[in-house]
Structures are given as C-alpha cells and as structure tokens.
C-alpha cells in the first residue's frame with residue numbers, strides 16, 4: 001500500500017527541536033511542514049536552517065493549521081500537558097519531549113484522549129535507540145542475563161544546572177522538579193526499559209537541594225540531586241542516582257558544559273550482567289566470571305532518527321510505538337512516587 005506523507009510541526013526550536021528536524025531530514029514519507037517558537041531569533045534561525053513551509057510564533061497557531069498531521073513538542077516542561085492535549089484535541093498525533101507531563105494524573109488524561117481519537121501518542125526518549133541500548137536489549141531478549149533482579153541507573157553531573165529560555169528549569173511550577181525530572185528520568189527509563197518495563201510497586205527516595213547558588217540567579221526551588229530505591233512486582237529493584245550538582249570524585253569524567261558527567265546503566269541478572277558504558281557483558285561460566293565484549297551497531301541512524309521512524313511507523317501501521325502512553329504513565333508514577341517518598345520521609349506504595 002502506498003504510504004502518504006505526514007506533515008510534521010515542530011514546536012519549540014531549541015536543541016531538541018533541532019535534533020528532531022535533523023532526524024526528519026533522513027526520512028521519506030514525512031516533511032517538516034511547520035515550526036513554532038515565541039522567540040523570534042530562534043524561530044528565524046530554525047526556519048532558515050530547516051526551511052519548513054510555515055513558521056508560527058505561539059504553538060496554538062501551529063495546532064490550528066489543519067494540514068499538520070503530527071506535532072513534535074519541545075516546549076518547557078509545564079507546557080507539555082496543555083500543548084499535547086491541544087494537539088490531540090486538534091486531531092494531531094503527538095511526540096512529546098521528556099518528561100511526558102509534570103505528573104501521572106496529566107499523563108493519564110493524554111493517554112485517554114489519544115486513545116479515544118485513535119491517535120498515536122509517544123514520548124521522546126531517544127536513548128532507548130542508541131547502539132549500546134539496542135545491543136543490551138537484544139542480549140536481554142535472547143535470555144543471556146537470566147532472571148533480572150537489580151539495575152543501577154546513574155545520571156550525575158558535578159556542575160550542570162540548566163536554566164533554559166526564561167530560566168524555567170529551576171522553577172518548580174514550570175519544570176515540575178529539578179535533576180530528577182530533567183535528567184534522572186533518562187537514567188530511570190533506560191534501566192526500566194532494559195528490565196522489560198516491570199510494574200513499580202513501591203519507592204523509597206530522598207531528594208536534595210544543596211547548590212542553589214549554581215542556578216545563575218534564576219528562581220531555584222527544585223532538587224539538584226535525587227536518590228531512589230524502587231521495587232517492582234517481579235521482585236526486581238532499581239537504584240537510581242541523579243544530580244545536576246555534587247562534589248563528585250575524579251572517577252567521573254569531565255565534560256564540556258556540565259562539569260563532570262556520568263550516564264550509565266548496569267542491569268544484573270542470574271546468568272550475566274550488562275553495563276552500557278563501556279558496553280560489556282559480565283557472564284557466569286560455571287562459577288567463573290567472564291568479561292564478554294558486546295557488539296553495538298554504530299553504523300545505523302542515531303537515536304532521534306530511529307525513534308522518529310518507530311513513531312511514524314506506528315502511525316502508518318496503526319500500532320503502538322516503542323515509547324508508548326502506558327509506559328509514559330508508569331514513568332510519571334515513578335517520578336511522582338520519588339517526590340512523595342522524599343516529602344513524607346518513608347517508602348510509598350504505587351497503586
């Protein structure tokens with residue numbers, strides 16, 4: 001069957017908007033039809049580089065255009081829910097940047113509204129599609145780890161507090177939270193996805209705000225570090241460690257913009273464990289521990305492109321995307337649970 005071309009609207013022209021536009025350039029059957037950004041200079045630079053047919057200021061103008069089939073939302077966190085909902089109500093399929101929403105209650109509304117209209121909803125988590133993640137996932141699906149019982153999820157920076165246009169990242173009402181909802185969500189999702197997305201049942205966590213002076217003068221009422229212990233219904237657990245700021249030790253490598261930075265996932269199973277960086281399998285061979293190199297296919301497209309292919313493929317085939325709405329709800333339930341546990345000072349159930 002001949003596949004028709006989707007008209008894509010990219011909303012928010014910062015770094016993630018550019019990555020989705022670059023990915024789109026590699027695809028057939030999809031065209032960058034429109035972009036929107038309130039910031040005139042950003043919008044002009046984006047339009048001049050990626051040449052959409054139309055360019056709008058506010059996202060609501062773009063969503064009124066009946067020729068737009070798909071909205072890719074790269075706005076500040078507090079606009080993810082209203083923009084995704086407005087897009088769905090206007091009949092558009094949605095791919096929204098992380099975090100999907102500010103909390104699970106909002107995400108449940110999006111799931112229901114998209115399902116009602118038979119629209120595809122997906123959230124952006126391009127790290128699921130990196131070569132190392134795909135190789136690790138394949139090893140797990142082949143049964144090489146045995147029963148998975150534990151994963152360690154890490155995304156830490158020593159000096160990496162973001163601000164964003166209008167200093168929204170460090171202000172809770174616009175961001176929903178700090179290091180956890182910004183970068184911890186990547187680490188948590190990577191571990192959880194590799195584990196097969198088991199159902200979370202309870203969480204014990206603590207978040208901290210120790211370095212507000214690193215917020216470059218912006219309002220700062222969010223955490224800059226979070227630590228969590230999550231139990232799942234299959235008896236497995238995840239330990240999560242994330243920070244924008246911390247006095248990290250020198251085994252964490254330096255990066256250009258964020259001070260030191262370490263992003264890693266290790267998943268432990270009864271037959272083997274797998275570590276993403278450097279990608280390695282640690283395998284039990286009759287009691288001996290063997291270090292087994294794992295091949296990652298570096299020659300394929302990058303994570304943003306593979307993610308977009310999967311999302312647009314799901315629209316064409318009326319199928320579920322890999323990053324689906326049910327998983328977005330569960331992910332936000334875990335984020336909610338971490339904040340609730342920290343505030344209450346005890347383990348909380350996820351119902």
Ligand SMILES: NC(=O)c1ccc[n+]([C@@H]2O[C@H](COP(=O)([O-])OP(=O)(O)OC[C@H]3O[C@@H](n4cnc5c(N)ncnc54)[C@H](O)[C@@H]3O)[C@@H](O)[C@H]2O)c1
Nearest residue numbers: 012014015016037038039058059074075077097098164165
């Ligand atoms: N997937 C990733 O790896 C990744 C990386 C960075 C950021 N993000 C996510 O992408 C989102 C955007 O992050 P960012 O760093 O680009 O933030 P940013 O503040 O740099 O950019 C947000 C853009 O939205 C525009 N905007 C705000 N309100 C608008 C409106 N009503 N209509 C149209 N445009 C509007 C702003 O002018 C700005 O250009 C965030 O949710 C962030 O968490 C994801």
